[in-house]
Every structure is written in structure tokens, then in C-alpha cells.
Amino acid sequence: MSYLAFLSEHGxxxxxxxxxxxxxxxxxxxLYVIISVIFGLMRxxxxxxxxxxxxxxxxxxxxxxxxxxxxxxxxxxxxxxxxLEAFTAGVVAIGMNFGAYGAEIVRGGILAVPKxxxxxxxxxxxxxxxxxxxxxxxxxxxxxxxxxxxxxxELLKATALVALVTVVDLTFEAKQINxxxxxxxxxxxxxxxxxxxxxxxxxxxxxxxLEVLAARKVGKDKI
Amino acid sequence: MNAEWRWDFTxxxxxKMLWATLNTIMAAGIGYAIAMVVGLIFLLGQRTPxxxxxxxxxxxxxxxxxxPLLIQLFFVYFVLPQFGITLSAWVCGMITIGLHxxxxxxxxxxxxxxxxxxxxxxxxRALNFSTIYTYRKIVLPQAFPIAIPGMGNYLVxxxxxxxxLSTIGVAELFHAATAVGGYHYRYLEPYTIVGLIFLxxxxxxxxxxxxxxxxxNLAQGKIKKEKV
Numbered sequence: 001m002s003y004l005a006f007l008s009e010h011g012x013x014x015x016x017x018x019x020x021x022x023x024x025x026x027x028x029x030x031l032y033v034i035i036s037v038i039f040g041l042m043r044x045x046x047x048x049x050x051x052x053x054x055x056x057x058x059x060x061x062x063x064x065x066x067x068x069x070x071x072x073x074x075x076x077x078x079x080x081x082x083x084l085e086a087f088t089a090g091v092v093a094i095g096m097n098f099g100a101y102g103a104e105i106v107r108g109g110i111l112a113v114p115k116x117x118x119x120x121x122x123x124x125x126x127x128x129x130x131x132x133x134x135x136x137x138x139x140x141x142x143x144x145x146x147x148x149x150x151x152x153x154e155l156l157k158a159t160a161l162v163a164l165v166t167v168v169d170l171t172f173e174a175k176q177i178n179x180x181x182x183x184x185x186x187x188x189x190x191x192x193x194x195x196x197x198x199x200x201x202x203x204x205x206x207x208x209x210l211e212v213l214a215a216r217k218v219g220k221d222k223i
Numbered sequence: 224m225n226a227e228w229r230w231d232f233t234x235x236x237x238x239k240m241l242w243a244t245l246n247t248i249m250a251a252g253i254g255y256a257i258a259m260v261v262g263l264i265f266l267l268g269q270r271t272p273x274x275x276x277x278x279x280x281x282x283x284x285x286x287x288x289x290x291p292l293l294i295q296l297f298f299v300y301f302v303l304p305q306f307g308i309t310l311s312a313w314v315c316g317m318i319t320i321g322l323h324x325x326x327x328x329x330x331x332x333x334x335x336x337x338x339x340x341x342x343x344x345x346x347x348r349a350l351n352f353s354t355i356y357t358y359r360k361i362v363l364p365q366a367f368p369i370a371i372p373g374m375g376n377y378l379v380x381x382x383x384x385x386x387x388l389s390t391i392g393v394a395e396l397f398h399a400a401t402a403v404g405g406y407h408y409r410y411l412e413p414y415t416i417v418g419l420i421f422l423x424x425x426x427x428x429x430x431x432x433x434x435x436x437x438x439x440n441l442a443q444g445k446i447k448k449e450k451v
Contacts, residue, residue: 059426062425063425064418064422065385068397068417072418075404076411079411153288157289157291157292158291160291160294161387174294178301184302188294189298189302192295195290196289200289
């Protein structure tokens, strides 16, 4: 079977899988961004309990494998009476895992804001909350976006794992087609290409655009 | 299904899991060794004066870095036999992990080499050192400490990605947990034990790397102080 014939027969199925992959990507990215901000802020808190909770969370999720966490969410949580759908389990596991990595990036970004800015805000009698919201956080975007962009590309790659807990994404479809047709080179090759195209021509340019936008907002045109 | 933790079951399966842990550590070690060599090859491709090789090298690295390890594993495992090359799951897994993380390590090497100040090169040129001598005696000793933290991080990274090998049937820790869980139809203990074993291995490793990083930074600072 020629490659074109393969595409015309199985292409639509692969596209459906791609849509699911993108759905997982978007949901997991939203979740990981929220978690990173919350735990990143907790990580720089002066309260030892809050800081301890955040450190524990980060060490726990960075210390274990994403696949183990995914399987734990999907196969073990039902023992405790919490049954998650495959899609939810996948998104939650990926979001929480990458949130731990993202929290460290946020923490690094907050600590990288020059000390004079903190002192200036203090001298102007800003409350701690206002100081964070109005002075520090707007300045951390150009610092954290480059590493966060790398992390988001990693997240796109990690979405392939949700296929192992029966989410019907691109990887799942590729495996399925492979087991029907045994045209391994075609189906896995196509899947690899689709991931590459999403990352190289959609995700990365979008993230670069965000970086430029953030840099312009604080008046640093050059990154 | 009940949520009760069964200790007798835990102790029954624990020896099996600990044995499988050895396989996981071995897989990570071998994969890392291959990745270090592959990283060097990609680094050479990056630094050759031929523009075409540079470009091809960059595209290959870019491609491997932006596609999931899982599908690369499937690709190597299922496609190679079609061309008459039948490799065991172990070999496939090691090759794929080596290739995948080799691209990351090549970036670490590159960053380390570029971290050596240009003036060092110029000084060597002024002293009429040969290129090989410059690398061996001046550049590499300075580049190595810069590379250590990145290399350490990817060692832990490989270790945490070894569970993926279970999908092509490599009998490592996660594979053992799935097998035990399927046999007894109890997933609570096996998967939790896997998580705990990963934690007990990777947190000390991460702390150790952070300590080395600190030492290296101190050493770097010392070098600067001596110069002044």
C-alpha cells in the first residue's frame, strides 16, 4: 500500500486523535499554569507551613515518574472511591506534574526581580499583596516565559502518555492502526511527524510570540 | 475493591519489586552511557565547519527533541523488524533512550563549551597552543564543571522516564508492578510502592546533584577570585 493510500484510509482517524491530543494539551497547560503560579507564590512565602506544603508538593511530583502518577490517578484512586475518567485523570496527572516544575520556574522568576524593585515598593508603602500584583508579577513574565516555553513543549510530548490510560489521542490511534494493519513505519512515522508539526509550526511560534509580547510590555524589546 | 492497605500483600510483592528496581537502575545507567556518547556525536555534528552537516544535525536534533519518547520507542520497536533487524526490547529501549537524551546532552555540552570565555581561546592562540592541547588542557577542564548540573539533571530525567520501557515489554520496575497488579487484581500497593521507590531514589539523587552544583559554583567563584 502506498503512503498516500495509507493516508487517505487512516488519515481521518489520525486527525481525530490529533484533535484529542490538542484538547489534552490545552487543558493540561491551563491547569499547569494555574498550579505553577499558586505553588510558586507559596514557595516564596515567609510562612514556614505554607512554604513547607509547597516544597513537599514540588519534591513529591518531581521525584516520581509522570507515568507512575498517571497510573496512580487512573488505577489507584478508584480504591479510595474517586473514579476519574481517563481524560480527566490524564489532564490532572500531567497538569499536577508539570505544575511542580512550573512552580520552580515561577519561584526563580520572582527571586530574579531586582531587589531595588522590592525596596521601592516597600518605600512607597505598598501592601505585600499590592506589591506582588502591581510590581513583581508584571516583571516576571519576560524572565519565566523562555523556560516555561520549553516546559510547554515537554508537556506536548508528555501528552502521548495519556494513550496508556486509554485516552483516544494520536498515540492511541497510531497504536490501534498499527495493530490492525501492521504498517508500523507509516503509522508511527505519521504520528511522529504530526507531533513535530504541532510543536515546530504551531506551539513554538505561539510561545515565541508570547515572549516578545511580554518583553515589549515591560519595555525590553530585546530578549 | 476496598481502600484498605494490605501489609501482608505488600511484603509478599516487595522482594519482587526490589529486584525489578535493579533492572530499572541498570536501564537508566546503560541508557545514560549511550546518551553521553550520542550527545558527543551530535556535538561534533554541530561544530564541524561544514554548513550542510550543521543544518542536517540541527534538524535531526530538533525532530528528536520535539517528538514524544513513547512513540519513538514504538517506532524503533515495531519498524526495525520490518527491515529485517530484530532487536530485543531491551536493546530497542536503550537505543531509543540513548538517542532521545543524547540530543539533550549535546545541548548541555554545547552550553558548557560556550560557557568558557572567549578570551581563554584567544590566550591559547597567543601562546601558540595546538587546538587539541587547548581543548585538553584549557577548555575541557573549565567546561566540565559547567556541564555537571545539566548532566546530572538528565541522569535523573532518564531514571524517571524508564517506566516508559514497560510499554514495549522491558521487565523493569513499572512492568513488574503492572504484572503483579494484574495477577492479583490489586493496583493500590504495587503502584504506590513504585512511586515510593522512585521517591526514595530520585530525591537523594537530586539533592546530591544540587550539592555538586553548589560546590562547582563555589569552585568557579574561587577561580574568579584568584584572577582578581
